[in-house]
Amino acid sequence: MSVNEVTWQPKILVFACNWCTYAGADLTGLSRLQYPATVRILRVPCSGRINPQFVLKAFQKGVDAVLVAGCHPGDCHYTTGNYFTRRRFLIMRRLMEYVGLEPERLQARWISAAEAPKFQQVITEISEQIRALGPNRKLRDEEWKI
């Protein structure tokens, strides 16, 4: 799927944990807080379920940015799931930046089920950052020409 500059819209994949961020996104809907339609939310039971390899695969398949989102440490429905996520993605984010991916393209945030405004604000913020950065060409299936 080649990238057409003119009609390009940012495509952002959000891995959202079912108990907090997914519920937060629902609350954002219930409160009718609008945000850009650039985001697709993928539900996982816990942020601990998000395998860094899913993130690599997403970039390979042409996603422009990935947000890993879950409960605030201590609030996890499974008590400690998000502590692993934190440790893994502290390493993962640095590794991806190290190989040349713009830091804005892989973000992780804690958003609880009550923080609808925060969900809206984070999504809007990332969407604008990615719109400014333009389409992602790195780690993709296509040939890399610079």
Added chain:
Amino acid sequence: MKYAYFPGCSLATTGREYDMSTKEIAEVLGIELWEIPDWNCCGASSAHLTDYRLALALPARNMAIAEEAGLDVAIPCAACYARSKAVEAAVTSSEETREEIEEIIERKYSGKSKAKALLDIMANDVPESLITKQVVNPLKGIRAACYYGCLLVRPLNTGFDDPEDPRSMDKLIKVLGGETVDWAYKTECCGASHPTTKRGVGFQMLDRILANAKEAGANCLVTACPLCLNNLDMRQGQVEKAYQKKYGLPVYYFTELMGLAFGIEPAKLGLNKHFVDAMPLVQEVLKLKSGRESA
């Protein structure tokens, strides 16, 4: 301890004794006050009534000069302090405002040098031990109602005291050996310009403050703002006439009482320049002191 010193227009005119006493006690305490060269008026209420940028640029220029000398600024008058703190807050919180102001005053001003109320310095920065060491005449016989006014401790300027129940001046007076009374009108407005322009409103506000102080058993008022002192001191006679009451409460600057405690000659502190005669209470303090010594 070295501070840039911004006296402001009042201390050059109606608040003469505030300036005199400040300089005297600074000397005694070994605090160097470097008066900001060619300082300009802080704009007080007239500036921020006319133009927002003017109201910020005026105090900003003084603060910028102090910042160039790398000094925090000691500001006795509550209004000057409020305006300087306002520009400090505006400049540090928004990049855009800082550039705009710097362009107007053609100087760099980042808000690194802090505007400090003189009361804040004396009550919080100067170590208590340094003050007690200088006390020669403990203020026995002074039962002061500490009056902070409505501007000095309000949220924008605060940080150094509780806006609802300030105690820094009370603490200072106690350190000097005096007594303070707990009363409810510490932060009620003295009417500012009203006693001059709208007597009916202004006098009523002054009457309440004086009555409450009297009722609380105070024998004098202490303040840190030239306008408050003006109203409470100069207008006290007129209020007494208007309400057929007798208050007779001398009104001091806290710096004057500090000077008195440090044994500085009252005339040098400007204690003889008050409308409500401030000397009898001063004599009493000195008499008590000498009485103790001779007994």
Added chain:
Amino acid sequence: MKRVGVFVCHCGTNIGAVVDCPQVAEKAMDFPGVVYSVDYKYMCSEPGQEMIKKAVQEHRLDRVVVASCSPRMHERTFQRCVEGAGLNSYFVEMANIREHCSWVHAGEPEKATEKAMDLVKMAVAKVVKNKPLQKATIPVTDRALVIGGGIAGIQAALDIANAGHVVDIVEKEPSIGGKMAQIDKTFPTLDCSACILTPKMVEAASHPNINLLTYSEVEKVEGFVGNFDVTIKKKARSVNMDVCTGCGLCMEKCPKKVDSEFELKMSKRRAIYTPFPQAIPNKPVIDRENCTYFNTGKCGICSKVCPAGAVDYTQEDEYLTRRYGAIVVAIGFELFDYSVIGEYGYGKYPDVITGLHFERLVNASGPTLGKIKRPSDHKEPKNVVFIKCVGSRDPAKGKSYCSKACCMYTAKHATLVREKIKDSNIYIFYMDVRTPGKGYDEFYNRTREQYGANYIRGRVSKIYQQGERLIVRGEDTLLGRPVEIEADLVVLATAMVAQPGAGQLAQKLGIGYDKDHFYTEAHPKLAPVETHTQGVYLAGACQGPKDIPESVAQASAAAAKVCGLLSKREMLTEPIVSEVNESICAGCGMCVAICPYKAIELKTISERIQGQTVERQVASVNGGLCQGCGACTVACRSAALNLKHFTDQQILAEVNALCL
């Protein structure tokens, strides 16, 4: 190849107004696997579900995708629906095109429609990989735990016990009763709080199925629904409960006087004390912080005078662990400490008090034996000012919500002042008067008409002491002018806030809580007494500010839920658990360390390798303990572990579908 049916819901206009549902349904036909696709006004309705069932028969569908609202809302509904059509209930996936699409992209219909298509495409890609799953059964321990011994906790315990189940009540204070024990009268009937509470307390204490664990706290909670292993810390009472007869002699003789928390420090209690006369259990506790014996080693009078020799200074804190099938959390509320904000001088002026102080003053067993007296000089007040919404509905003070019960109890207080002080003047500063219950508004009107309370609509800006009296400065917005009242007594209706320890307890239980630390119910409308953690239920003010009738109603509701759970020896559990592919597992044990529920252990298996029978270790998942978080699947490098219903293949399919 799978035969997938896609059903796009309009949800009335909630989705249909923004997302072009017919177009989405039509586009869905292009997705691999989709053989039938239709849109309809209300998929979750009876006809909607019938449509799904009919389509499954007619088009031999074996997978279903419903594009509608959040799966957190109707996943159960559609799982049961497809089960009714003969499919495995896990052969359905939902695409959230309402909360995550139409409601949040109202201004961009085309983009919302395009997004809806993507979400449907992801759901189809996932559902194609769904495997049939059967619910497993786990044992249910026939015992319930109620945390909190206030009216909500007591009511819940009684209902559960009357249904024949054993209940333990854990209460951190020496006696059950909670806040209601401090209250004098209750609205709207004005019957005395103790008269309706103490019988329930006695019933709870004497009920064969109920065990009271007072002066105790929950230390740790492990396990899961049906099998909660709760460690309870029984703080040392220094009194042997079996021997003590509750005669009270020790409390008389104890020399050490301490401010009584129950009386809000308006009167004293002894170091060995029961919080209030009708305390249950009516056996004292030694407050070790203030007891002279524990501080200096001297005294010991209580043990000397005790006829039964029940005093035992050597008693230690005791930890006991019990298994429970269900937990009801009913820890109630606390009043917002308004001394933090100086405007009203609460904490500085003794005659500025809260509603709870007033309850104690007006209570017959209170510090003033029911006579309303000013804490400062014990004189009877003539002008009494009530101020409502103190801290509530005030984001600047951090409490944005309405505390619900203050309007009614302030009206009640006004009535009581009039009854006790005939010639008093009563002023009530309010923003609104909220009387949302049966007989509430009539009660409020009576206070205005019969009891002559002056309701002043406006906020109070400052209170200060002037001589004996308190000057209350406010504004009467109806008359549009400032108001100043010289009051003898000011009563603040402060906000209801969560108990200080609520956050930690929530983390122990693994339940959610909101920004004000009130507990989050599973669904505000559909599941108000459940939490997201199966088996943990809520009752009373810990879920949000409410009055006694509502707390009792919630308590009985929670009890009904518990009885529903405990009535079965076993219960079905979600089959969403991890499973191990033993041929791939190398037995490295990374997953064992990571599992929060210790549901994985290494077991030894024997295998023939190169002609030899060899013993080696592999991971094995205990389906009962596993709660399906999936952390182990990521720790497992060789992907030997996979989480059913959220397998690597399913998630990868969703990721791939998003981008091709």
Added chain:
Amino acid sequence: MEDLTLVLRRTAKEILEKGEAQMVIGWEKGAFWYSSTSAFISKPEDTERLIWDEYCVNNLAKYLLDYRHKEGKVAVFVKGCDSRALNVLLQDKQLKREKILIIGLACPGMKDEVEARKLGRGSSIPLYKKCRECRYPNALNYDFFIGEDKVIKEIPAQDDFSEVQALESLSPDEKYNKFVANYERCLRCYACRNICPACNCRECIFDRTASGWSSKANNVSENMFFALTRALHVAGRCVGCGECERACPVNIPIMLLNKKIIQDINALFGEYEAGTDVTAKLPLGGFEFTDPEEFM
């Protein structure tokens, strides 16, 4: 190092004769003067083939996996890096300590084979880069040690992350260009995985396309997915033995990824030297409540 070879042979012979182990894994001279390959000796007389010279760079630890179900014990010679590798295998529960007889050596650093081939015999040949920076030349975990006197004293204080930091300072596109330039060459021969002691899965996800993780396509994107995934899999367990780089037929600087992760783990979760303590908790095998917080 001549005399040690004799000691080596005598030790191996005694072990086999006394039956302390059924096999001894060591090194023997390879086809060229600059290469010594691994030797698997089970008969006492064959121990004559064993040698210890400056080209015994092969990490023998991973061979033990092939003999873990053999009755009796297997003896193995380990340099510093080999013993760390062996510790990782023990931490991963892939080997039973009681089935292995470990003979430790002090490693003076091995000569760079590629340079040797270029410069020819007789000239002075530099050590491998990894040996110049090596901080654990002496075997850590052994049953007995050969060459007590040869123990190396002066050791660099910490790892050298200069290359990593140099790469970090580049702009995103420059970094990505370098990354692509390296992994364009990757043949997906998986030599790096096969030789790596930290890669000890029974069945690798890259050998199972059914797992859906990766395809066989040999394009840059799949290569990068493999490289990054492997880096994350060995994170916290890579002992820096550098065998992956040595084994790579197209000389991809694989250690650049592993060293970056080692640097970040040290910075984020505290200093951790993989394979130096068998009882230590693997950094990415758990968590701390006090981990740095960046996602608030």
